[in-house]
Amino acid sequence: MPEIKELVTGLADKHGRTRESLLPILQGIITEERFISDDALTEVARELDISAALVYGTATFYSFLDTKPRGKFVIRICRTITCDMKGKKQIINTLEDLLKIRVGETTKDKNFTLLETNCLGWCHKGPAMLINDDVFTELTEDKITEIIRDYMRNI
Amino acid sequence: MANTVNIKIDGIDVSVEAGKTVLDAAKKLNIHIPTLCYHEDLCVAGNCRVCVVEQEGVNNLVASCAIPAQKGMVIHTNSHKVRNARRHVVELLLSEHNADCTKCYKNTKCELQDLASEMVINEHMFMDLVPDKNYTTDKQSPSIIKDDSKCIRCQRCVRTCHDLQHVSALGVAYKGDHMKISTFFEHPMYEVVCTNCGQCVNRCPTGALIEKNYLDEVWDAIYDEDKHVIVQTAPATRIALGEDLGMESGSIVTGKMAASLRRLGFDSVLDTDFSADLTIMEEGTELLTRLKKALVDKDTSVKLPMFTSCSPGWVKFLEHTYPDYLDNLSTCKSPQQMFGALAKTYYAEKKGLDPDKIVCVSIMPCTAKKFEANRPEMRDSGYQDVDMGLTTRELAVMIKQAGIDFQELPDEKFDSLMGESSGAAVIFGATGGVMEAALRTAYEIVTGREVPFKNLNITAVRGMEGVREANIKLENVLPAWSFLEGVELKTAVAHGLTNAHQIMEAIHKGEANYHFVEVMGCPGGCIGGGGQPIPTTPEIRRKRAEAIYREDEGMAVRKSHENPEVQQIYREFLGEPLSDKSHWLLHTHYVKRKRV
Numbered sequence: 001m002p003e004i005k006e007l008v009t010g011l012a013d014k015h016g017r018t019r020e021s022l023l024p025i026l027q028g029i030i031t032e033e034r035f036i037s038d039d040a041l042t043e044v045a046r047e048l049d050i051s052a053a054l055v056y057g058t059a060t061f062y063s064f065l066d067t068k069p070r071g072k073f074v075i076r077i078c079r080t081i082t083c084d085m086k087g088k089k090q091i092i093n094t095l096e097d098l099l100k101i102r103v104g105e106t107t108k109d110k111n112f113t114l115l116e117t118n119c120l121g122w123c124h125k126g127p128a129m130l131i132n133d134d135v136f137t138e139l140t141e142d143k144i145t146e147i148i149r150d151y152m153r154n155i
Numbered sequence: 156m157a158n159t160v161n162i163k164i165d166g167i168d169v170s171v172e173a174g175k176t177v178l179d180a181a182k183k184l185n186i187h188i189p190t191l192c193y194h195e196d197l198c199v200a201g202n203c204r205v206c207v208v209e210q211e212g213v214n215n216l217v218a219s220c221a222i223p224a225q226k227g228m229v230i231h232t233n234s235h236k237v238r239n240a241r242r243h244v245v246e247l248l249l250s251e252h253n254a255d256c257t258k259c260y261k262n263t264k265c266e267l268q269d270l271a272s273e274m275v276i277n278e279h280m281f282m283d284l285v286p287d288k289n290y291t292t293d294k295q296s297p298s299i300i301k302d303d304s305k306c307i308r309c310q311r312c313v314r315t316c317h318d319l320q321h322v323s324a325l326g327v328a329y330k331g332d333h334m335k336i337s338t339f340f341e342h343p344m345y346e347v348v349c350t351n352c353g354q355c356v357n358r359c360p361t362g363a364l365i366e367k368n369y370l371d372e373v374w375d376a377i378y379d380e381d382k383h384v385i386v387q388t389a390p391a392t393r394i395a396l397g398e399d400l401g402m403e404s405g406s407i408v409t410g411k412m413a414a415s416l417r418r419l420g421f422d423s424v425l426d427t428d429f430s431a432d433l434t435i436m437e438e439g440t441e442l443l444t445r446l447k448k449a450l451v452d453k454d455t456s457v458k459l460p461m462f463t464s465c466s467p468g469w470v471k472f473l474e475h476t477y478p479d480y481l482d483n484l485s486t487c488k489s490p491q492q493m494f495g496a497l498a499k500t501y502y503a504e505k506k507g508l509d510p511d512k513i514v515c516v517s518i519m520p521c522t523a524k525k526f527e528a529n530r531p532e533m534r535d536s537g538y539q540d541v542d543m544g545l546t547t548r549e550l551a552v553m554i555k556q557a558g559i560d561f562q563e564l565p566d567e568k569f570d571s572l573m574g575e576s577s578g579a580a581v582i583f584g585a586t587g588g589v590m591e592a593a594l595r596t597a598y599e600i601v602t603g604r605e606v607p608f609k610n611l612n613i614t615a616v617r618g619m620e621g622v623r624e625a626n627i628k629l630e631n632v633l634p635a636w637s638f639l640e641g642v643e644l645k646t647a648v649a650h651g652l653t654n655a656h657q658i659m660e661a662i663h664k665g666e667a668n669y670h671f672v673e674v675m676g677c678p679g680g681c682i683g684g685g686g687q688p689i690p691t692t693p694e695i696r697r698k699r700a701e702a703i704y705r706e707d708e709g710m711a712v713r714k715s716h717e718n719p720e721v722q723q724i725y726r727e728f729l730g731e732p733l734s735d736k737s738h739w740l741l742h743t744h745y746v747k748r749k750r751v
Contacts, residue, residue, distance in 0.1 A: 038340050042751050051323030052339040052751040053347070060328040060337075067340070 007032055008043040017048050022058055026065050034074055034113075034132075035066040063117065071106045073151055076117035076130040083126035091127050092116075094141045098148050111155055112148075162228040177219040177230055178206060188232055189241065189270055191248075191360050192309035193220040195692045196678070198318060203309050205244045205270065209234045216240050243280075245270050250281035251288065252361070253304035259362040264689065266360035267307060295343040297529045298351035298367060298522040306336055306363035312355035319678055320652040322472065324349035336363075339751045347751055348475045350652065352468035352676045353522030353546075353685015366522045366686060369543040370552060376514040376542070377420040384514045385502070386421040387494045387573075388412060390428055391520040391584030391681035392547045394702035398688040398695075399551030400561040405698030407706050410566020415554050416518075417567060423502075426569045427517065428576030430494035431583045431592070433724070434465065435715035437741055438487045438589075439597040440732035442671055443636070451638045458482040460647075460662065460669040463589050465489045467527035468676025468685075470745065472652050477659055478747035486742040490583065491517050491524055492533050494573065495540030496740040501728045502573055510538060517544045520584070520684030523676065532743050546686025575720035578611075578707035585700045586650035586680035587616035587623065590673040594627060594646070595714045601629055601636040611713050617704070619679060619697065621654035622647060624669075646671045651678040 011028040015021040025044055029036050036059055045052040059065045066074075075095065077088055092114075096102055099112050106113040122128035125137035136147055159170045164181055171180045176199075181188050192203035201221035208219045211229040216237065219230075231237060248267060256262050290304035310327060313336060317323045324347050328337035338347045355364045376384050397406035416424045442461050448454040464470055464485040473480060488496070494517070499510040517524060521544075527533065528541040545553075554561055568574070579595050582588030591613045598606045606613060606627075615625040627644045629636075647669045649658045655674045661667035677683045679696035682703060712718055729736050 038751075041339070046750065051317070051326065051348070053323050053326035053328075053337065054317075056337065056339050057326035057328045061330050 004033075004037070004040050005043055008040065008047050012044075012047045019048070019050065022048060022050075022055065026055075026059055026062075030065060034070040034072065035068060037069075038067075041067070069106065069110075071113040072111050072155070073131050074113045074115060076115045076120075077103075078118075078120045078122065078126065078128045079116040080119040080123070082119075082123035083128055086126040088127040090141060091129070091139050091144055094144050095148070098145060112151075160224045160226050162224045162226075162230060164230045165232055171224050173223075175224055177208060177217070177222050177224055177228070180224045181208075181219065181230075181232060186232055188219050189273070190220055191266060191270070191307065192311060194311050194314075194358050196319065196358070197311060197314040200310055200314065203244065203248075203307065205241055207237060207240050207244075208232045209237050242274055242276070245274055246276065246280045248307050249276070249279060251284050252307060253285050253290065253302075259305065260365045260368065261305075261362035265362060268361075293343050293345075294367070296345040296349070296351065296367065296526070298525040299344055299349070299353060299356060300365050300367050301336075301344055302363055302365070303335060304363075305361045307361055308334060308336060309360060310336070311358045311360065312336060312364055315354045315358050318653065319354055320350070320352060320472075320676075321656040322348055322350055322352075322652060325355065342751070348748075350468040350471040350475075350676060351523035351526040351685075352652070354677060356522060356685050357683075357687070357689055357691050366546050366548070367525060368549050368552075369525075369545060370549055370556075372543050373516055373545060373553070376516070379514075381512060382514045383422045383508050383512055384420070384516060385423040385425060385498050386416050386516045386518060387425050387427040387430075387491070387498075388416070388518045389491065389520055389524075389584070389681060390431060390581050390588075391684060391687070391699070391703070392518050392550070393581075394584065394699050394706065395520060395682065395687045396547050396551060397561075399548060400554060402562060403698075404695045405702040407702050408561075409706065410568070411561060411564040412550075413569050414564040414567040415550075415559055415561055418559055418564075419553055419557055421516070423506075423570050424567075425494070425498075425502075425573045426576050427490045427494055427519075428580035428583070429573045429718070429720055430490040430497065431465075431580035432577050432715035432718040432721045433493055433497075433741065434487055434490050434583075435579060435589075435592050435596050436721060436725070436732045437493075437737060438463065438485050439593050439600065439715075441485055441487065442593070443597060443600065443639075444733065446642075446670065447638060450642070460645075460672045461485055463673045464743075465583065465589055466674060466676040466681075467521070467523035469652065469655060469674045471523065471526070471748070472655065472676065473659075474745055474748040475750050476656070477663070480659070480662075481745045481747065484745055486744065488533070488741055488743045489524075489527060490580075491519060491544070492527065492540055492743070493741045495528070495533070496536045497573065497724070499536035499538050499540060500740060501724060504728075505572060510536060513538075514542050515540065517541050518547065518550045519544050520547050520681045520687045521677075522546060522685040524686070535740050535743075547684075548686060548688060551688070572720060575718055576710075576712075577715050577718045578710035578713035579715045580718070581707045581710065582703055584681045585617070585703045586675050586682075587613075587618070587648045587673065588680060588703070589675075590616045590625070590646055590648050590671070592715055593671070593673075594625075594644075596716045598627065598629070599714065599716070601632050601639055603633050604631075610708070612704075612708075616646070616648050616673075617700075619650075619693070619700070621651065622649045622658055624648075644671070645669045646673070648673045650675040650680050650683075652676055 011025045015024040192200045201218040207216035209231040292302040393409040397408040448457040503510040524544040579592035682699035683696045
């Protein structure tokens with residue numbers, strides 16, 4: 001709790017305490033924590049003097065403002081039609097095999113979360129995915145194995 | 156005229172003030188346009204689309220509640236296109252709505268059902284999506300049930316909770332077809348900042364937000380030969396109950412209500428107005444004691460301004476939002492709770508009843524009273540002081556269930572001992588009423604003279620202005636109160652929690668310097684309470700308030716300290732205001748609560 005309090009106060013000092021500061025603050029929490037806990041949301045509501053239900057409403061509106069615990073690396077595979085036709089299913093199968101989790105889950109060591117996402121805008125280079133903020137395109141089974149092994153080595 | 160706009164609706168010319176909507180203009184012509192998300196008390200949302208109309212020269216249909224009338228507009232409210240669109244809107248809402256109407260508490264009182272009935276919807280056009288929706292129902296609160304399967308997401312509740320009450324216990328969460336009305340992290344209403352005021356219940360068009368009813372429990376108690384069932388009725392019930400039983404807004408039904416309660420089988424038909432008078436005695440004395448401690452003893456631990464504590468919605472709001480000000484709240488219990496504590500002690504003793512066999516039922520204009528009755532502190536009689544709190548609406552249901560022709564009932568009186576009241580108690584039901592009642596008594600205690608207002612009517616604290624202030628100068632005071640000579644008593648009144656918030660901010664910032672502040676949680680005070688007949692509009696609340704003041708003027712006794720039964724209880728049982736016995740039974744404490 002004290003760390004969250006500090007983080008939120010720091011973000012509010014940086015972005016301000018008006019309603020329009022809400023989104024940058026929530027994004028700031030995501031950058032640091034990968035998800036926004038109920039403690040964090042309560043703290044934001046207190047800091048900005050707005051209702052906790054409204055902060056929760058804003059967070060749940062945006063897919064990238066997760067309110068459920070996420071791993072250190074959040075992998076988001078594009079589920080939209082072009083990537084699907086380019087073989088996103090095999091990519092997901094490979095990832096599930098490599099990480100030993102299903103879509104929507106987080107590894108036991110809390111390092112990886114596997115999710116699907118709507119269009120990333122990389123249709124011409126599908127299948128595409130994000131790991132945190134980094135984009136990976138034209139994925140193949142070999143390529144994905146290499147990328148994940150790389151991440152695993154550098155944890 | 157520069158400030159009017161001329162438009163044509165269904166071939167009829169109409170002029171309206173600039174800024175008025177097409178819906179307003181249609182109303183002026185007595186053309187009914189159906190609405191769901193629109194509510195007179197709330198800002199425009201324009202999300203349900205059921206009020207769409209056709210505007211000549213515009214391709215898309217427009218929402219009449221949201222579009223301002225503009226010069227030369229030609230509107231059709233009943234064209235083929237409009238009728239089709241509205242029907243689709245209602246059908247789509249029904250495809251996601253648990254339309255098991257016969258099992259719904261709002262059956263025959265539901266705005267969506269009314270629309271479906273008006274449109275004669277027999278076969279459903281769209282697939283029933285309810286089974287896939289995983290809707291949940293939150294029944295944990297003692298006051299309010301939230302059933303998402305009935306929700307049409309019009310957001311009237313969200314706007315009520317935010318705009319009128321500054322609470323925002325309810326918000327909009329998720330998006331698209333996952334969008335729902337939610338508390339913080341979907342916690343039960345019982346665990347969040349909800350004040351149980353029930354204003355959302357008053358404005359919900361369907362059965363998604365309803366009061367938790369205790370009808371079966373009350374009937375069971377009445378049928379139990381072993382139990383002595385006492386009923387108490389709040390001031391604001393007697394001017395609103397008639398609305399649910401076919402009468403006009405503003406009908407005074409005090410006598411008929413007493414008669415109907417007797418016919419329902421309650422053993423003692425008594426009046427919360429009695430304990431409202433008692434509240435004035437205790438609270439008035441508490442105020443004078445606080446003033447003495449602050450002004451004479453220079454006791455800095457005494458908190459001023461003192462806040463009224465009759466409204467359980469306001470009390471819980473303060474507990475969540477301004478916990479540093481809990482010592483400013485009067486320690487007096489609300490009239491409902493004073494009554495309950497005395498019913499199972501004083502009344503039982505006087506009437507030779509076993510308090511273990513007494514069931515105390517209250518009829519309240521309020522949903523928060525249900526929560527208040529269940530507060531763990533409210534057991535000073537050795538029992539739960541008030542066993543069940545019913546709303547005005549629930550009483551109307553009981554009267555209908557019993558087959559009583561309410562309008563034809565004779566006027567009857569309350570039973571004696573805790574049934575006598577004054578006009579000061581009656582006006583508790585309207586915003587400013589507690590202040591007026593307190594001033595009528597406190598002024599007289601201090602000066603020995605009646606308050607210097609014509610007919611005792613302190614008009615400065617009346618009305619529907621959100622925050623009102625009144626200052627009264629105390630002059631030529633009695634010797635015992637000489638420290639108050641020349642003091643200007645500064646008071647303020649607020650109703651609806653948004654106005655309460657405003658007054659609290661002013662106090663917090665040191666911009667306001669009051670001695671005594673009355674706050675009622677609901678707009679208009681108890682007359683607009685969350686347990687009152689639906690619908691509620693500014694006009695209906697105005698009529699109810701007028702009725703309250705009419706009732707007051709018609710009373711023989713107009714001041715709380717002159718209520719003979721109040722004088723009797725101090726003589727025979729309590730001793731004097733703020734006595735040890737009073738502290739034991741009539742006063743309470745408050746708890747700090749989390750703000751989520």
